[in-house]
Amino acid sequence: MARAAAARLVTAVADAQAARGHASVVLTGGRNGNGLLAALAESPARDAVDWARLDLWWGDERYLPAGDPERNVTQARRALLDAVPVDPTRVHAMPASDGPHGDDVEAAAAAYAQELALAAGDGAAVPEFDVLMLGVGPDTHVASLFPGLPGVRETERTVVAVREAPKPPPVRVSLTLPAIRAARQVWLLAAGEDKAEAASTVLGGGVDPADAPAAGVHGRESTLWLLDAAAASKL
Ligand SMILES: O=C1O[C@H](COP(=O)(O)O)[C@@H](O)[C@H](O)[C@H]1O
Numbered sequence: 001m002a003r004a005a006a007a008r009l010v011t012a013v014a015d016a017q018a019a020r021g022h023a024s025v026v027l028t029g030g031r032n033g034n035g036l037l038a039a040l041a042e043s044p045a046r047d048a049v050d051w052a053r054l055d056l057w058w059g060d061e062r063y064l065p066a067g068d069p070e071r072n073v074t075q076a077r078r079a080l081l082d083a084v085p086v087d088p089t090r091v092h093a094m095p096a097s098d099g100p101h102g103d104d105v106e107a108a109a110a111a112y113a114q115e116l117a118l119a120a121g122d123g124a125a126v127p128e129f130d131v132l133m134l135g136v137g138p139d140t141h142v143a144s145l146f147p148g149l150p151g152v153r154e155t156e157r158t159v160v161a162v163r164e165a166p167k168p169p170p171v172r173v174s175l176t177l178p179a180i181r182a183a184r185q186v187w188l189l190a191a192g193e194d195k196a197e198a199a200s201t202v203l204g205g206g207v208d209p210a211d212a213p214a215a216g217v218h219g220r221e222s223t224l225w226l227l228d229a230a231a232a233s234k235l
Contacts, residue, residue, distance in 0.1 A: 001191040001228040002035035003043070008226075009036065009131065010045045012185065016130040017050050023130045024055040026175070028143070029062070029072030030135035032189035037079035051085045055119070055127065059134055060144035060174040061094035063105050063161075070169065071096065092119070094173045105161040109173045113159040116179070125158045125179070132183035132219070136190040137167065140198045140212040144174035151176065152213045177209065177216045186219035191228040199227060200234035 009025070016023035027033060040046050056076075064071050073093040081091065092115060095101055095108035113125075120127045134142040144162045145152040151160045151174055158179035162172040180186060190199050201207060202214045203225065209216025217223070227235075 001189070001226055001231075002032070002039040005036045005133075005187070005189060005226045006040040006043055007045060008187075009040065009133075010043070010048050012131050013054060014048045014050075017053055022053040022055065024057070024127050026057045026059050026129050026132035026183065027072070027076055028059050028133045028135045028189065029075060030137070032135040032191050032195075033072075033133060034075050034079045035191065036133070036189065037076055037081075041080040041083050046084060049084075052087045052090075054086065055090045055092065056081075056086065057092045057116070057127075057129065058094050059132065059142070059180070060162075060172055062144075062169045063095075063097045063108065063171040063173055064169060065098040066096035068096075092116075097171075105163070105171050105173060109157075109159045109161040112173060113157060116158055126182050129183035131185045131187060132180055133187045133189060134180070134214070134217060136188050136195055136198050136202075136214050138194045138198055139166070140202055140214045141167070142188070142214045142217055143180065144172035145177070145213040145216075147211050147213060152210055152216065154178070177213075180217050181220070183219050184221045185224065186217050186222075187224045187226055188214060188217070189226050190231040193230040193233065195227075195231040196234040199225070199231050203235060 101108040154176040
């Protein structure tokens with residue numbers, strides 16, 4: 001799944017760059033997201049991407065000090081970004097807990113929302129993401145929108161602070177459903193037996209996104225589930 005998704009990402013980014021001169025991708029953390037990045041790092045096809053004309057954003061972040069090994073951006077750097085010629089000014093990491101906002105995760109979320117709006121221009125709230133990837137948690141969470149927590153019900157803001165996440169660390173920053181739904185393509189990544197129940201619940205239909213956040217996401221042009229056989233075993 002990681003290799004297939006990495007190949008698909010190269011094509012999507014190269015197509016966007018050919019059509020518009022640049023591309024914008026939202027990365028996900030977690031096992032599946034990092035697996036995709038590692039597969040891309042190993043693939044000769046990575047040279048088809050013009051890394052200097054690619055903006056990278058994150059769907060969520062664990063609110064920890066910069067460089068913490070549990071931060072999604074740290075893991076993405078190790079898996080791929082340290083090995084490719086990205087433009088550092090286009091790598092839009094979410095704020096860290098030892099940054100200007102300190103313990104104020106709400107201020108950190110607001111700052112990322114402002115960064116998104118500035119990049120978007122023209123009064124839009126978020127840039128035109130070409131591809132937005134989301135790892136699907138075994139509990140159906142996507143980004144850091146967890147079942148039963150208020151973030152998944154947000155309808156106005158593009159970025160929210162998350163407290164008391166059931167998966168450590170408890171304090172996080174996350175894009176919201178409206179921000180996610182603004183992307184051209186939304187890809188949901190699910191590999192492994194522990195994702196089978198979540199995939200079956202969401203793809204079975206009829207669930208409330210407040211209970212199963214993955215059920216609330218879609219792209220403007222396409223919504224794609226990328227599953228391996230184990231994750232698809234209960235469909
Ligand atoms: O904590 C997180 O978990 C989800 C899912 O991760 P996985 O390891 O179960 O694939 C991930 O999408 C999110 O970015 C991350 O912060």
